[in-house]
Amino acid sequence: xxxKIQRDTLQKFMFDAAPVRxxxxxxxxxxxxxxxxxxxxxxxxxxxxxxLAAAALLSANLKFDxxxxxxxxxxxxVRLLVVECDSDLTLRATAKVxxxxxxxxxxxxxxxxxxxxxxxxxxxxxxxxxxxxQQPYQGIVPLDGDTVAIVIENYMLRSEQxxxxxxLAADNHVSRGLLLQKLPQEGGIxxxxxxxxxxxxADAWDRAVAxxxxxxxxxxxxxxxxxxxxxxFWEETIRVFEPRHPHFHCGCNRDKVGGMLKMLGQKEIxxxxxxxxxxxxxxxxxxxxxxxxxxxCAQLFATEEPVETLQAPSPLxx
Ligand SMILES: [Zn+2]
Numbered sequence: 001x002x003x004k005i006q007r008d009t010l011q012k013f014m015f016d017a018a019p020v021r022x023x024x025x026x027x028x029x030x031x032x033x034x035x036x037x038x039x040x041x042x043x044x045x046x047x048x049x050x051x052l053a054a055a056a057l058l059s060a061n062l063k064f065d066x067x068x069x070x071x072x073x074x075x076x077x078v079r080l081l082v083v084e085c086d087s088d089l090t091l092r093a094t095a096k097v098x099x100x101x102x103x104x105x106x107x108x109x110x111x112x113x114x115x116x117x118x119x120x121x122x123x124x125x126x127x128x129x130x131x132x133x134q135q136p137y138q139g140i141v142p143l144d145g146d147t148v149a150i151v152i153e154n155y156m157l158r159s160e161q162x163x164x165x166x167x168l169a170a171d172n173h174v175s176r177g178l179l180l181q182k183l184p185q186e187g188g189i190x191x192x193x194x195x196x197x198x199x200x201x202a203d204a205w206d207r208a209v210a211x212x213x214x215x216x217x218x219x220x221x222x223x224x225x226x227x228x229x230x231x232x233f234w235e236e237t238i239r240v241f242e243p244r245h246p247h248f249h250c251g252c253n254r255d256k257v258g259g260m261l262k263m264l265g266q267k268e269i270x271x272x273x274x275x276x277x278x279x280x281x282x283x284x285x286x287x288x289x290x291x292x293x294x295x296x297c298a299q300l301f302a303t304e305e306p307v308e309t310l311q312a313p314s315p316l317x318x
Contacts, residue, residue: 008246010060010089011225016237018204019183024225025056025246027091027175033248034093035172037287041103042172043112047072048081048095049170050148053177055085055093056246057166058123058152061179066127066136072143073120074113077101081113082284087128089246092285109147119143121151123159156181165209169220176220178228180208208236250286257281257290258300266301273297 010025031049040048055070062068065087072081078101083093097103103112113119121143126136139159145151149166156164163182169175182205211232223231229238261269261279272279279292292300 009225010056010244010246012060012241014239016239019201020205020208021181021183023057023060023179024229025053025177026225027052027246030091030246030248031175040095042105043103043107044078044095044097046170047109047112047148048093049175050168051081051083052091052093053168053175054148054152054166055083056089056091057177057179059085059089064125066125069124071122072113075118076111076113076115077103078112089244090249091246092250094284114143123155165212167212167215167220169217171221178212180212250283252283252286252288254290261292262300269297
């Protein structure tokens with residue numbers, strides 16, 4: 001455990017002589033912001049923290065401009081885990097444990113969220129600049145894996161056709177992760193010398209994965225990413241890119257909460273208001289408190305959006 005809190009950092013790197021790229025991330029300040037808002041059992045912290053590191057690694061890896069939402073819908077003591085990461089590495093995260101469940105330290109992922117084989121892992125890619133009518137891309141995969149890392153590796157192989165290896169760890173202080181990825185051989189991404197030697201490229205990937213696999217959970221938790229990079233790959237020539245800095249931010253606001261209430265429908269809201277003076281909502285991600293009284297709710301349903309008659313027809317609606 002390190003007492004010194006370093007700025008949250010994501011470091012991309014590339015093997016000079018092999019079609020392999022990597023990323024290391026360490027998230028401490030952001031993780032503390034998540035943990036300060038809710039008290040989770042340790043086993044839930046581990047999974048949520050690992051998802052936090054994974055979301056940052058994937059967001060930087062997929063070069064996708066928008067929000068990546070990573071969700072685990074559990075059928076066990078944990079009902080939901082959500083991590084969101086924007087292209088600028090803005091993160092927020094939350095988890096929901098079923099009422100009355102006591103969760104022992106070290107409970108493995110399948111027992112937390114896939115007790116009856118009904119757990120699902122969902123990745124949503126929501127682009128920043130959507131075309132009219134464009135829906136976010138959503139990939140749903142079964143929770144086939146004992147760890148968050150394995151579940152995501154399977155997802156990456158299926159949906160992105162990319163060989164990806166992940167090492168993730170989280171405790172009360174830090175969430176760290178390593179990602180290695182085999183670059184595709186086509187498309188001119190790889191240096192010309194590598195095209196001729198596919199076996200060499202495969203060997204280089206195997207060697208990189210073997211080096212990554214020497215990394216134990218405790219070492220990952222207790223070692224800063226610069227030290228890890230040198231310790232793991234000191235025999236390789238590595239190109240290191242400009243570091244980036246993940247940070248916590250919740251984009252919730254009163255308008256969005258109002259929109260959510262509106263989506264529930266007037267009937268549902270009226271019923272709720274029959275019993276309560278005030279609808280009180282705390283943001284699951286940041287804890288921000290919102291209250292809507294009868295007048296506020298009436299206004300929600302009074303201000304209907306104008307019909308979009310002037311908008312050009314969506315190209316996706318043909
Ligand atoms: Zn919020």
